[in-house]
Amino acid sequence: MTTAATRGGTRLGLLQVCTAGVLWGTGGLVVTVLNDRDGLGAMTVSAWRMALAALALLGFVVATRRAALTVSTMRAHPVLATSVGAGTAVYQGLYFVSVLLVGVSIATVVSLGLAPILTASWEHLASRTLPSLREVMVLSAALVGLVLISATAGPGSSSPGDNPTLGLALAVMAGATYAATTVLGHSLAQRVDPVALTMCATVAGTVVLLPFLVVATGTGDQVLPSSPSSYALLVYLGVATMALAYGLLYAGLRTTSGSAATVATLVEPLSAAVLAAVLLDERLPWPALLGGALILMAVVALRPAEETPALT
Numbered sequence: 674m675t676t677a678a679t680r681g682g683t684r685l686g687l688l689q690v691c692t693a694g695v696l697w698g699t700g701g702l703v704v705t706v707l708n709d710r711d712g713l714g715a716m717t718v719s720a721w722r723m724a725l726a727a728l729a730l731l732g733f734v735v736a737t738r739r740a741a742l743t744v745s746t747m748r749a750h751p752v753l754a755t756s757v758g759a760g761t762a763v764y765q766g767l768y769f770v771s772v773l774l775v776g777v778s779i780a781t782v783v784s785l786g787l788a789p790i791l792t793a794s795w796e797h798l799a800s801r802t803l804p805s806l807r808e809v810m811v812l813s814a815a816l817v818g819l820v821l822i823s824a825t826a827g828p829g830s831s832s833p834g835d836n837p838t839l840g841l842a843l844a845v846m847a848g849a850t851y852a853a854t855t856v857l858g859h860s861l862a863q864r865v866d867p868v869a870l871t872m873c874a875t876v877a878g879t880v881v882l883l884p885f886l887v888v889a890t891g892t893g894d895q896v897l898p899s900s901p902s903s904y905a906l907l908v909y910l911g912v913a914t915m916a917l918a919y920g921l922l923y924a925g926l927r928t929t930s931g932s933a934a935t936v937a938t939l940v941e942p943l944s945a946a947v948l949a950a951v952l953l954d955e956r957l958p959w960p961a962l963l964g965g966a967l968i969l970m971a972v973v974a975l976r977p978a979e980e981t982p983a984l985t
Contacts, residue, residue, distance in 0.1 A: 674937040681825065683928050683929060685708060685925075686925040686926070686927060686928035687925065687929055687975055688725050688873045688919065688925075688934065688936040688970070689746055689921040689922070689924050689925035690925035690926070690929060690933075690934045690937040690938060691937050691940050691972060692918075692921050693917075693918040693919065693921040693922040693925070693938065694938040694939065694940035694944065695940055695941070696913050696914050696917060696918040696921075697914055697918055697938070697941040698940065698941040698942065698943065698944030698945040698947075698948060699913070699944065699945070699948055700722075700914040701897025701945050702912060702945065702948055702949065702952070703717050703906050703909065703910055703914075704910070706904060706906060707898065707906055707907070710777065710896075710899070710900070710903060711895060711900070711903050712894075712895040713895055713896070713898065713900045714894060714895075715772075715773075715888065716766060716882070716885040716887050716889075717885060717886060717894070717895070717896055717908065718907070718958075719765045719766070719769065719882055719885070720795075720882035720883055720884070720886045720905050721910070721911065722884045722907070722911050722914065722915050723762060723863050723875055723878045723879045723882050723911070723915060723931055724879045724882075724911070725874050725907060725908060725910070725911025725912065726875045726911040726912065726915035726916040726919075727872070727878075727879045727916075728911070728914050729874040729911060729912045729916045730864075730868070730871060730872045730875055730920075731872065732741075732748075733868065733916075734868065734872050735867070736815055737869055738769060738783040739770040739866065739869055740868075742869045743812060743819060743866075743868075743869040743872045743873060744864055745867065745869075746865045746869040746870060746873055746913075747873050750864070750865065752889040753857055753860070753861045754861065754873035754874060754877065754965075755839070755856045755873070755877045756854075756857055756877075756878065757857050757861060757870070757873075757874045757877070758856055758858075758873060758874035758875060758877025758878040758879075758881070759877050759878065759880075759881050760850055760851075760853060760857065760896065761812050761854055761919070762858055762877075762878035762879075762881035762882050763830060763850050763881065764784075764847055764850040764854060765882075766845070767844075767847035767850060768780060768784050768843075768847040768884075768902055768939045769785075770840075770843055771784065771840045771841070771843035771844040771847055771894070772840075773840070773914060774805070774836040774837065774839050774843065775836070775837045775839075775841050775843075775844060776825050776837075776840070777823070778823045778839065779823075779837075779840070779841065780844045780847075781819070781823040781942055782819055782820050782823045782824075782840065783844035783847075783905025784845075784847040784848040784851060785819060785820050785845045785848070785854070785938075785939060785941070785942065786816050786820070786857065787844075787845060787848030787851075788848045788849075788851040788852040789812055789815065789816075789852075789932055789935035789936045789939075790812065791848065791849060791852035791853075791947050792855055792856060792931045792932040792934075792935050793808065793812065793932035795852070795856055795931075796856075796930060796931060796932055807935045808932075808972070809972045810974075811936065811971045812932075812936060812971070812977060813932050814967045814968075814971040814974075815936045815967065815968055815971035815972075816932060817964070817967055818939070818943075818962065818963075818964040818965065818966070818967030818968035818971065819939055819942060819968065820928065820964070821961060821963055821964025821967070822929070822942050822943060822946055822961050822964035822965060822968070823942060824960070825926045831967035845984045849905060851935070852931075852935065855905070855926075855935055856931050857929045858870070858874075858922070858926055858931075859926045859930070859934070860924075861969075862923045862924075862926040862927050867920055867923035867924040867926075867979055868920055869925065870921045870923045871916065871920045874919065874923075875915065875916065875919070878955075881952070882985040907925055922934065922938075925937075929975075931976075933975045936972065937975060938969050939971070939972075940968060940969075940972065943964075943965045943968050943969070944969055946961055946965065947965075
């Protein structure tokens with residue numbers, strides 16, 4: 674039987690995860706601007722994003738006297754903490770490459786859509802239960818909404834890339850990596866401070882992505898912004914869409930299941946579409962609006978599903 678405190682914690686957790694999704698939804702536009710304005714590649718931006726997040730979190734950890742807590746977290750859970758950070762970095766890389774090879778629409782639907790299915794399947798296998806009708810309906814509504822938004826929002830979003838077969842395979846790998854990272858993060862978030870976990874994860878992710886900066890420097894590619902405003906955008910990516918967003922995700926995973934979290938983060942493409950409509954004057958067609966409504970309905974329906982004893 675759930676209590677008022679449990680229900681309140683679940684609502685707060687879902688709100689934290691949804692807020693993380695909204696922040697991630699702003700990242701695509703910023704990456705596009707940095708690429709168009711400064712010629713920064715997606716992996717170069719990802720490496721800076723992770724490194725700046727680690728620096729920001731280091732300052733926060735020191736200021737809030739969490740240094741000892743962070744060190745103890747890494748000592749107590751070195752494999753899990755490192756795996757969560759490395760998995761986050763690998764997911765980003767697989768997703769960005771799949772976008773180039775198969776197109777934004779398919780890469781988004783496959784990677785983000787596969788994650789909640791795999792996460793829910795793992796949870797039910799681990800607990801030896803079957804999904805309820807409500808859970809199936811929530812997941813179905815969220816996935817249909819994702820397809821509608823990804824297929825209709827933004828000019829050229831459905832255009833295939835250079836190598837659809839390889840791109841599709843990488844998108845599947847990205848979705849599997851995202852699901853596995855969420856499951857691991859959920860397991861670890863139950864036991865450690867979310868800020869300490871985020872600090873450990875971003876340091877591990879930085880180590881994984883730094884070679885991309887080294888390679889880009891060696892090949893003569895652009896690795897630094899060309900204007901103060903671009904530097905500010907990079908800092909925003911690191912602080913808001915990485916340090917803050919993942920801190921919120923791990924905090925939310927303390928009171929929500931991994932499958933619910935992956936469904937809730939589907940507000941990311943929704944927020945990206947809304948942002949494009951507001952800032953770029955892109956008109957949202959009615960299928961995208963319908964898709965957004967379905968995702969929001971699914972997220973709202975997560976709360977009572979989370980309160981069902983069979984799913985806790």
